[in-house]
Amino acid sequence: MNYSAFISHGGGPLPLLGHEGHKEMVEILEEFASLIPKPDAIVVISAHWDTTEIKVNTQAQPHLLYDYYGFPEPAYNIKYPVSGAPQLAKELLSGLQGLGVPVIEETERGLDHGVFVPLAIMSPEADIPCVQISLQCDYSPELHLQIGEHIAKTIASLDNVLLLGSGFSFHNMAAFRLADNKEAIKNNLEFESWLEQVLNTPLSKQERVQHLINWQSAPGARYCHPTEEHLMPLHVAYGAAQSTPIAFKQVSVLHKKATFALWTMA
Structure with missing residues (x-):
């Protein structure tokens, strides 16, 4: 059985630094x-x-990319010596062809904090090989659903692989600084409620797909996501599963609600 998940990776390295606002996220x-x-x-x-x-990191020993700034020194000394999975990466390179976008190999970039922060919590031993795949910068919902579907097909002959969509269901950076702002709270709760209805209530695959493609029409959508990059990992994770989740949680991260979902793959 293979699995797919959408999770929040929190604010930079804060989950690994014992930040109180990430306690619930770490527990989930x-x-x-x-x-x-x-x-x-x-x-x-x-x-x-x-x-x-679309890029696929094929390195055997990827380094970490500390792609954040303004944090205390321990944030830049985090170690997570996870290995890559070059053979799986090559299979994904092949399996992602045919999407209408070039798919190429990445041999130099490190793993960013959207990778090593949640993995250090979920698998602190760093002994599970990891492959990172990029988003496509046009942020087409249809394309990212298809990416998930292609990943699922590529690994269907394997067993016990986890696809992790690492983003955030709320990502208005200015609003994170407004803990008690009524507009932020209203939009956040409305969008999280919409996500729960789409992901965790009985709908057909076609209905869910149409909702996810048209996510911008959801209440609070553009307030919660002025840009799309933190939502598209959800589309990839759902595209691989195309079902209701086996576990679904909404928790507080940095005083805002965030959605977590776990699926078995189709």
């Missing part, structure tokens, strides 16, 4: 990890890597 990631067998490999789509093409 630990819970999700306990709900499934220890994966043999993890494929990650992070909000913090988007490219004109």
Whole structure:
């Protein structure tokens, strides 16, 4: 059985620095990890890597990319010596062809904090090989649903692989600084309610897909996502599963509600 998940990776390195505003998020990631067998490999789509093409990191020993600034020194000394999975990466390179966008190999970029922060919580031993795939920078919902579907087909002959869509269901950076702002709270709650209805209530596959394609028409959508990059990992994760989740949580991260979902793959 393969699994797919959409999770929030929180604010930069803060979940790994013991930040109080991430306590509930950390607990949910630990819970999700306990709900499934220890994966043999993890494929990650992070909000913090988007490219004109679709890129697949094929490195055997990727380094970490500290793609944040303004944090204390320990944030730049985080270690997570996870290995890559070059053979799986090559299979994904092949399996992602035919989407109408070039798919190319990445041999130099490190794993960003959308990868190593949640993995360090879910798999602190760093002993599960990991492959990162980029978002495509046009942020087409249809394309990212198809990316998930192609990933699922590519790994269908394998067993015990986790696809992790690492983003955030609320990502208005200015609003994060407004803990008690009524507009932020209203839009946040309305969009999270919409997500729960779309993902976690009985709908046909076609209905869910249409809702996700037309996500901008959801209440609070553009307030919660002035740009799309933190939502598109959800589309990839759902595209691989196309079903209701086996676990669904909405928790507070940095005083805002955030959605977490876990699926078995179709």
